[in-house]
Amino acid sequence: MSFLVTYYLSKIINRKFFDNSGEPLGRIKDLLVTFSQEKPRVVAVKVKVDGEDKILDFEKFDIRRIQYECVAYCEEMIEYKIPENTNILYLVENILDKQILDINGRKLVRVNDVRLVKVHSGSFAVAVDVGVDGIFRRLGIERPVASLLSPFKWKVPGKYILFDDVEAVDYSTFGITLSKPYTKLHTLHPSDLADVIEDLDKKSRKALFESLDEEKAADVLEELEPDAQVDMIESLSIEKAADVLEKMPADEAADLIDELEQDKAEQLLNEIEKESSDDIREILQYEDDTVGSIMMTEFLSFQENVSVEKTIEYLRDFKPESDTIYYLYVVDKDNKLKGTVSLRDLVIADPNMILNDVMRRTVVYVYDTDELDSLAEMISKYNLLAIPVTNKEKKMEGVVVIDDIVEDLLNKRKTE
Numbered sequence: 001m002s003f004l005v006t007y008y009l010s011k012i013i014n015r016k017f018f019d020n021s022g023e024p025l026g027r028i029k030d031l032l033v034t035f036s037q038e039k040p041r042v043v044a045v046k047v048k049v050d051g052e053d054k055i056l057d058f059e060k061f062d063i064r065r066i067q068y069e070c071v072a073y074c075e076e077m078i079e080y081k082i083p084e085n086t087n088i089l090y091l092v093e094n095i096l097d098k099q100i101l102d103i104n105g106r107k108l109v110r111v112n113d114v115r116l117v118k119v120h121s122g123s124f125a126v127a128v129d130v131g132v133d134g135i136f137r138r139l140g141i142e143r144p145v146a147s148l149l150s151p152f153k154w155k156v157p158g159k160y161i162l163f164d165d166v167e168a169v170d171y172s173t174f175g176i177t178l179s180k181p182y183t184k185l186h187t188l189h190p191s192d193l194a195d196v197i198e199d200l201d202k203k204s205r206k207a208l209f210e211s212l213d214e215e216k217a218a219d220v221l222e223e224l225e226p227d228a229q230v231d232m233i234e235s236l237s238i239e240k241a242a243d244v245l246e247k248m249p250a251d252e253a254a255d256l257i258d259e260l261e262q263d264k265a266e267q268l269l270n271e272i273e274k275e276s277s278d279d280i281r282e283i284l285q286y287e288d289d290t291v292g293s294i295m296m297t298e299f300l301s302f303q304e305n306v307s308v309e310k311t312i313e314y315l316r317d318f319k320p321e322s323d324t325i326y327y328l329y330v331v332d333k334d335n336k337l338k339g340t341v342s343l344r345d346l347v348i349a350d351p352n353m354i355l356n357d358v359m360r361r362t363v364v365y366v367y368d369t370d371e372l373d374s375l376a377e378m379i380s381k382y383n384l385l386a387i388p389v390t391n392k393e394k395k396m397e398g399v400v401v402i403d404d405i406v407e408d409l410l411n412k413r414k415t416e
Contacts, residue, residue: 007063007070008129009091009114010138017047017061017072025049025074031058031116032080033125035087040163042116042123044080045072046090055080063118068143091125099204100128104165106192108199113137115160128166131159186216194223197232206235218247221256230259233268242271250279250297251404258284291375292368294405295389295398301329302355304338309351311341326385326401330359335395337388339363365390368397375405 009031016024026049033040045056057080062073082088089095091114099108112134115127129137133156136142145156188196193212197205197220209217209232221229221244233241233256245253245268257265257280269277279297286292300320302311311328328346330339339359349358364378365388379387379402386401 005063005065005118007065007116007118008137009096009116010134011070012063012072013092015070015072017045017074020073020075025077026054028072029053030090030092031125032082033089033091035089040089040125042125043088044082049077055082058123063123095128099200100161100166101196102130102161102165103187105161106188106196108196109161125163127160127162129158129160132156133158186212190216190219191223193220194228198225198228202231202235205232210236210240214243214247217244222248222252226256226259229256233260234264238267238271242268245280246272246276250276251283251294251398254280254283254293286368289372290368291366291370291372291389291400292397294372295368295400296324296404297398298324299329299388299396299399300324301331301335301396304330304332304356304359305354307351308346308349308353308355308358311346311355312351324399327388328355329388329396329399330355331396337363337365337390337394337396340388363388365394366400367392375400379405 012028013030015028017026017028018024026047028045028047030046031042032044032046032055034043042058044058045061047054047056054077056074057078060075060078062075064071064073095111095114098111100111101107102109109130111128111130112132113129114125115129116123117126133142136145136156142156149155193216197208200208209220212220221232224232233245236244245256248256253276257268260268269281272280282297283293283295298321300315302314315325325343328341328343329337330341332338338356339361340363341355341359345358345360364382364384366374366378368389368391375387378384384402386399388396389398389400391397
């Protein structure tokens with residue numbers, strides 16, 4: 001026969017606990033769980049006994065359901081020593097009433113209660129209650145409300161999120177490191193994480209952002225609104241901010257740095273690796289309404305005498321970002337643009353052919369000093385995903401992709 005009891009944190013917190021003879025021993029103040037197992041397991045209880053706070057071993061506690069109430073009994077009060085380097089979480093202090101990130105829902109929610117289950121192997125926190133019924137339960141009016149709604153056949157909807165789908169947000173209040181749950185953040189798309197970060201206060205925003213690795217942080221930073229980008233960079237140390245900016249495309253980094261105070265911008269540019277810094281400085285030299293101000297300086301170009309086979313081998317080894325391989329650009333020894341090759345053309349071509357024999361010689365391109373207004377019409381007219389950018393000598397300077405053009409047009413509409 002299976003043995004299972006479900007109960008809620010709100011039903012035992014600030015309630016008395018008893019010895020086996022029914023004599024009250026003190027009050028329960030909090031439950032401590034560890035993340036060392038599949039589910040958060042209750043390992044200790046914070047109690048107040050004779051006016052003194054104590055941490056007791058939960059193994060000596062028994063939670064019993066008596067009618068609609070939960071009663072805690074303690075066989076023996078044994079103090080619990082929290083092991084070093086253990087992921088321990090206080091459910092009341094760290095979870096109740098806190099904002100959490102619902103990984104599946106991709107949004108912030110507030111915890112109104114915690115649902116636990118007691119089985120033979122112990123008690124486990126299985127879900128957080130983010131519904132209205134959790135508030136009623138905390139207030140002790142869930143049954144009167146249910147009785148009031150019963151004649152109308154209405155029920156207060158419950159809303160639970162499994163702990164597997166939860167990521168705590170306010171790390172700074174924990175005083176501990178929850179290494180396992182951090183990995184869940186990487187399952188979210190950067191734009192979803194950006195939406196979450198923008199809804200947070202500055203302290204929590206900084207804590208969440210700093211928990212990301214540099215690659216993820218750079219992707220998220222790109223998705224933030226300009227004001228949020230500036231706030232985020234200014235909240236970080238120069239070293240951390242520089243590390244993140246180095247992972248961003250030079251045009252995106254340049255746009256962000258251009259919004260900073262001159263002294264801060266120069267500090268960052270001096271801290272960033274020279275190659276990346278030079279690319280950013282080059283873009284910053286362009287006027288805001290010119291093509292050069294939004295071009296990507298990362299693009300794929302090959303000499304015209306390189307074979308198709310060698311080109312494909314390079315792509316396999318280099319593994320370029322998706323937005324840099326809409327087209328491959330063919331240049332001569334002086335880096336002058338000669339033609340373009342699409343991935344389709346490359347794949348179906350004879351491996352022994354050279355790019356000069358495969359490329360399309362009629363190339364639509366723009367100058368780096370051209371006005372931005374010309375881009376949208378050109379890309380629409382020629383049905384392009386990206387357009388090469390050259391200087392007046394027709395030497396390749398960069399590429400503008402359709403995403404950047406759309407973003408630029410949207411930003412203009414917002415400011416009009």
